[in-house]
Amino acid sequence: MIEKDKKVAIFVDSRKKSGGAYQELLYTIKRIKKEKPDNIKFVIIATSKKLDLNLDRENFEIYYFSLSSISRYIAYLRNFSPFIRGIKKIFFFKNKFEYFLKKNNIDLVYFVGPSQYSLYLEDTKFFLTLPDVSVRENLEFPEIVNSSEFQRKDNVLQKSLPRALAIITNCQIIKKRISFFYRVLEERIFIVGHRPSNSISEFKIPDKNIQANVRKKLKLPKDYIFYPAMYLPHKNHKTVIDALKILKNENTHFKLVFCGSDIGYVSNLKKYVKDINLSDDIIFLNFIDDEDLPYLYFDSSMLIMTSLIGPTNIPPWEAFKMQKPIIYSDLKGIREVLEDAVHYVDPMSSIKIAQAIKKISTDKAYKKKLIERGIEKFYENENKDDFSLFFDIIKNFRKYQKTWSF
Numbered sequence: 001m002i003e004k005d006k007k008v009a010i011f012v013d014s015r016k017k018s019g020g021a022y023q024e025l026l027y028t029i030k031r032i033k034k035e036k037p038d039n040i041k042f043v044i045i046a047t048s049k050k051l052d053l054n055l056d057r058e059n060f061e062i063y064y065f066s067l068s069s070i071s072r073y074i075a076y077l078r079n080f081s082p083f084i085r086g087i088k089k090i091f092f093f094k095n096k097f098e099y100f101l102k103k104n105n106i107d108l109v110y111f112v113g114p115s116q117y118s119l120y121l122e123d124t125k126f127f128l129t130l131p132d133v134s135v136r137e138n139l140e141f142p143e144i145v146n147s148s149e150f151q152r153k154d155n156v157l158q159k160s161l162p163r164a165l166a167i168i169t170n171c172q173i174i175k176k177r178i179s180f181f182y183r184v185l186e187e188r189i190f191i192v193g194h195r196p197s198n199s200i201s202e203f204k205i206p207d208k209n210i211q212a213n214v215r216k217k218l219k220l221p222k223d224y225i226f227y228p229a230m231y232l233p234h235k236n237h238k239t240v241i242d243a244l245k246i247l248k249n250e251n252t253h254f255k256l257v258f259c260g261s262d263i264g265y266v267s268n269l270k271k272y273v274k275d276i277n278l279s280d281d282i283i284f285l286n287f288i289d290d291e292d293l294p295y296l297y298f299d300s301s302m303l304i305m306t307s308l309i310g311p312t313n314i315p316p317w318e319a320f321k322m323q324k325p326i327i328y329s330d331l332k333g334i335r336e337v338l339e340d341a342v343h344y345v346d347p348m349s350s351i352k353i354a355q356a357i358k359k360i361s362t363d364k365a366y367k368k369k370l371i372e373r374g375i376e377k378f379y380e381n382e383n384k385d386d387f388s389l390f391f392d393i394i395k396n397f398r399k400y401q402k403t404w405s406f
Contacts, residue, residue: 005041006107006398009063012046013115020131020314021113023197028112028390030198033059037391039398043106047117063104067120071096075120080159098122108165108397110390114153118160127166127393129192130157132174134234134309136181141234141308143265157182166393168192170312173333190389193337193381196318199290203322206298214295218285224255225357226300226324228288228315229307231258231266236306236329238272242350245276247357254357259285259296297322302360302367305329306347312337320378325370327356341373 012025032042043061067075075095097120101109111118111128118126134144135154144150161167161182167189169175175189195201214220225244229235237258244256258269266284273282288296297303303319304327311334319326320341328334330344343360345352360367 005039006394006401007041007043007105008394009101009104009106009109010042010044011109011111011115011117012044013111013113013117021129023314024129025112026198027195027387028110029060031387031390035391037394040391040394043104045109065097065100067096067117072116072120079119079122095120095122098124107401108394114156114160116152116156118164119156121163125165125397127164127168128160129168130161130174130178131170131312132309133157133177133181137177138234138309141232143232143234143263164188165397166190168390168393170194171333171337173311173336190393192386192389193384194312194314194317195381195387196314196321197290197293200294200297200318200321203294203298206295211295211298214292215299218288218292218296219283220257220296220299221255221283222299223301224257224283224299225302225304226257226259226296227304227306228259228293228296229305229313230260231262231269233265234307234309235260236308236347237269239348239350240304240306240353241269241273241276241278241282243353243357244281245278246350246354248278248281252358253281254361256282257285257296257300258282259288261287293318294322297324300324302327302357304353304357306345306353307331308347310334316342317378317381320374323371323375325360325367326374327353327360339373339377341370341377343370 010025010028012021029044043063045063045065047064047066049064075097078095097117101124106124109118109121109124109126111126113129113131115128118128135150135157138144161178161184164184165188167178167184169178169189169191170193171191175186175191178184178189179186227237227240229237231237240256244254247254270284273279297318302325303315305313305315306327306329307313308329308331310329311331316326316328316338326342327345328338328342329347331347335344343356345356347353360370
């Protein structure tokens with residue numbers, strides 16, 4: 001008997017072509033196209049047409065689907081109201097999300113990141129990627145404690161994670177925190193390390209014309225320290241700015257380029273920079289498109305990432321690929337991932353950050369050592385191929401599904 005293809009939906013609950021979730025989506029698509037696993041058909045479901053997926057439609061069916069507020073509420077009640085759950089077979093209102101999935105013969109759903117749509121699944125099984133648990137462990141920051149978005153995310157995680165077939169995260173310490181905070185068996189949590197964005201991993205020889213155009217368009221200096229991160233307090237831009245001020249007071253001048261999405265915080269940073277007379281030394285850019293990003297790395301002297309939440313992020317792997325030395329926050333759990341391939345600093349010490357910048361810029365042998373070790377780490381990570389766990393989760397589900405699906 002020929003086994004029927006199983007249909008797996010990659011669900012993207014986002015309107016943004018930015019951030020780790022979007023890069024996760026692009027890398028997942030890249031691997032699926034490369035692997036072409038037998039008897040599995042992948043489709044993509046996005047909640048907004050504003051997310052230009054720019055995909056090969058010969059390889060993927062693409063659906064756009066979203067629920068109205070009332071439909072979400074009904075689907076939520078069907079799952080989590082004890083009264084409605086007990087009588088849902090005769091409940092008048094149907095779950096439109098489940099109906100859509102069954103209509104399109106979806107067997108399994110993969111959520112690229114935490115999504116409230118996972119709460120609306122009744123019969124269809126799912127798994128997801130969760131990069132961090134900042135909503136539970138980083139309560140010092142206003143964007144987490146005072147943000148309805150972060151609180152909503154925590155509510156979603158509380159209800160969805162115990163129901164997930166599997167959870168993919170990026171390092172051992174996050175795995176343990178997920179298990180602790182959300183009471184999930186560690187056996188259901190799988191570690192798949194970060195990879196560079198596709199535009200970085202596929203970058204080879206720079207095009208001089210494109211490079212010149214990017215420099216002109218973004219008004220980049222000839223040499224600079226690069227920090228790509230969303231403008232939020234926990235990304236700790238201010239301490240890096242203070243480090244630059246320390247160096248300038250010592251008559252050691254550096255240029256610094258920030259880039260990232262903004263939800264209102266960057267204006268505070270710009271005012272602070274102006275008040276301490278660093279406006280000529282620091283450039284604030286918005287989110288950078290994928291095609292321009294490699295050139296920002298290429299022209300930089302080093303990457304700095306002093307985030308207070310993590311411990312892991314995508315930019316170090318991009319800097320490794322682009323052969324740039326890295327200054328990185330010495331957060332708990334990060335040394336098991338990046339080992340000795342970066343210069344670790346106390347992210348709250350502007351003095352230590354200033355010293356690190358000076359050491360990398362003046363000690364050529366040390367800079368060379370960091371770059372060489374970074375290249376080694378990059379290829380170790382590439383050759384590890386832990387992404388095969390993604391396909392293993394699906395294959396394991398298919399094995400059990402045979403007991404009830406005919």
